[in-house]
Amino acid sequence: MRVERLSRDKIRFFLSMDDLMDRGIEKEDMWRDIPKVHELFNDMMDQAYQELGFEISGPVAVEVFALPAQGMVVVVTRGRVPSPSDLDELDGDDMYELEVTLEESDQVIFQFDDFEHLVQAAGSVRSLLGPLGRVYAYHDRYYLVLDTDMENETLQKGIAVLSEFGEVATVTEHVLQEYGKTIWDQGAVEEIVRYFA
Structure with missing residues (x-):
C-alpha cells in the first residue's frame, strides 16, 4: 500500500x-x-x-x-x-x-522512469497488443495508457510484459491530460516501435 x-x-x-x-x-x-x-x-x-x-x-x-x-x-x-x-x-x-x-476504470496505465524503458516495453508488447495506446510525459516520467477493451487473457499477458519495464501508475488519464504533456494521442505502441526500436 x-x-x-x-x-x-x-x-x-x-x-x-x-x-x-x-x-x-x-x-x-x-x-x-x-x-x-x-x-x-x-x-x-x-x-x-x-x-x-x-x-x-x-x-x-x-x-x-x-x-x-x-x-x-x-x-x-x-x-x-x-x-x-x-x-x-x-x-x-x-x-x-x-x-x-x-x-x-476501463484503462491500464503504466509509468516508466526512463524513455528507453518505454521503448523496450512497446517493442515487447507490440505483437501482443497491436498499435494501441497513448503516451504522456508528467513529472519526469512517461505514461502509457491502454484501453482495456480486449480479451482478458490478452490484457493479463500485456500487463505481465509491461510490468517487466515499468510499474502500474496511480494517476488517472484526466490528470495526465490536464497537467502532463501529450506525446502520442493514439497508436503510441506502433509509433514508438517505428521511430525508436
Whole structure:
C-alpha cells in the first residue's frame, strides 16, 4: 500500500491486488459495508497519519477507482475540521463520516522512469497488443495508457510484459491530460516501435 499527499486536505492510496488479497478482500467487497473493509480503511488512515501527518475527523469523501488487474486507487478528501466542542460530542465510533464514491476504470496505465524503458516495453508488447495506446510525459516520467477493451487473457499477458519495464501508475488519464504533456494521442505502441526500436 502506497500513500501520497495531493494537497493539504487530500491524499491518494494505491492498493495492489496483493494488498487486497493479504486482507482477504475482493474488489467487489469495496462496494460492501463489511468489517474487513472498515479495518482496511482504518489501516490506511493510520499509515496516512504516520507517513504524512494526515489526520481525519468529521466528514470525509472517499473515491475508489478500481483498476483492471492492478488493484485500486483510493482518494481521501477531508471536509471541514471540527471544532473542539464538536469533538466532545463524538464518541470513538463517530470520529468521521464517510461519503464513498466508487468507479471502475476501463484503462491500464503504466509509468516508466526512463524513455528507453518505454521503448523496450512497446517493442515487447507490440505483437501482443497491436498499435494501441497513448503516451504522456508528467513529472519526469512517461505514461502509457491502454484501453482495456480486449480479451482478458490478452490484457493479463500485456500487463505481465509491461510490468517487466515499468510499474502500474496511480494517476488517472484526466490528470495526465490536464497537467502532463501529450506525446502520442493514439497508436503510441506502433509509433514508438517505428521511430525508436
